[in-house]
Amino acid sequence: MTQERRETAARDGEETAFGELVEQYRRELQVHCYRIVGSFEESEDLVQETFLRAWRKRESFQGRSTFRAWLYRIATNACLDFLDRHPRQPSPREVARASDPNGPPPDAIRWLQPYPDRLLEPMEPDAAAVGKETIELAFLVAVQHLPPRQRAVLILRDVLGWSAAETAAALGLTIAAVKSALQRARPTLREHLPRRREEWAPSTPATAQERALLQRFMDAHERSDAAAFAQLLREDVRLTMPPLPFWSCGREAVTGFAEHAFGPDSPLYRARWRSVPTRANRQPAVAGYVRPPGAAEYQAQVLNVLRVEGGKIAEITAFEPHLFKAFDLPMTLS
Template structure:
């Protein structure tokens, strides 16, 4: 981590002296990567926004404590990490298995439900930034990392995602180097246990960012067409054999092509209020992957209203996972609540 240049040093000095404008201008350059860091720690887009604001507020109040022994960026990461750990101390939560009575199909090898999970809009990512170069921003990774204890999670993110040394990580977390190494050794096997098959090796951010291949785009078009035609049979043709559908924060999970296809028949069949609805789809990108915002106009209504944001994971030309989010996440993607 290099030291700031003379111009940055002057801004830091001004900020330490109480120049709020200089402070704001300087910290804002780190907003996006700090939000991604908080998002990995918490799994929630809304909470990551709040924690970045908390980080900047703490940094302002502690500005005189910055002595230049580390970079200003590293100092902000330390504050952000501790803000997240404090939040998790105040709001302890653990991934919990679905209640047997409410689960559509149970699979002991499948990750537990993460009810607080939210998608991250690609439009807010900086693909070339160090914060996303290691790529670990997919929802599958976010789900897996939530199984780690908060401090283990922080160690794994700083070491394996951001690439910081054990010494730098220890300084960030007020831990010994030995404790950091021990925490990482415990965290990695847990993470591997909860990652989906074929996701033990993660592609680079550049590969993920450019993964919108012709095949993926064609599959996305077929997905949207099936949705707009309310065609469960066409939808089922797109699914992989081991496809998984989840709906955070709702405690429902559908595992396997047959179960997911049966849900589609139920959701859009003659007995569903959505059966006679007219659908429109808007393609977006979330967590460095394809996503579709679904709007529906019911009989008697004059507009299409936001219904669902489906984030897709595609493997071998088929849909391997669908994570369906409620319309309240549309705001983060710059999507309107209705379409004419």
């Protein structure tokens, strides 16, 4: 069945044709929702909500735009409705013992979750929509500082490349309002991006240097070797742990946290670790498993997502392990 015939059948209420039609856009729509809300689990729910709304409104698709654009419009508004019902904003952190050499501590984005790279490959029909520069955690954190409608405008215009007129039609705004929102959004985004991320870089495969760095990170973690760990870090490295409010900035502070976490007073002391490499948000990541003394299996403990700059680790975002299954990772290792 051709795309045109499938669209006609879907509009006429053929469930099979509708299901086949929307399913081909599931992954890219989830990425779109993920950018807006910052949560992997919520983005899954919002894609389902998008498909439900599309089915109910199927007769409204008249072919004046592509079916894909029609779905994006529904998904965007589903996300905005969700954020209207569940308003939230980054919250300032309390000042910790260690000061940040680059300024105040980062705001807490407690709903932030990682996105498995395995769900980004392959991504058709629009692979450009999932480039590293707009899916990495630094971008996700920065864009969460925008009001929801500014966020939607920026993503539709600067990420998806929609025109001002297309964006205005999708959001029920005037073209002037879209241009104004974008003018306000861009400076705020730049303000919250890391300094070296102001110019978005295109996606590239992991280099041999990055793979070697990841292996050294895993080795240091498994040996609980804080000194070896410190050698991998930039001087201005930052550690956060969503949804926990904890943060630490600077090589000395982050290394001190590692020493404390594995020290004699820690429940992890004398525990054994295993690491499994993975990828999240087009960034290197490591799934950490811990086996306490006397235990038979290694239990899922943490997912560390790394931002690497200049051959060193610039940021570690440590997530709780409940999303391991989304990464096709087991919860235990023997």
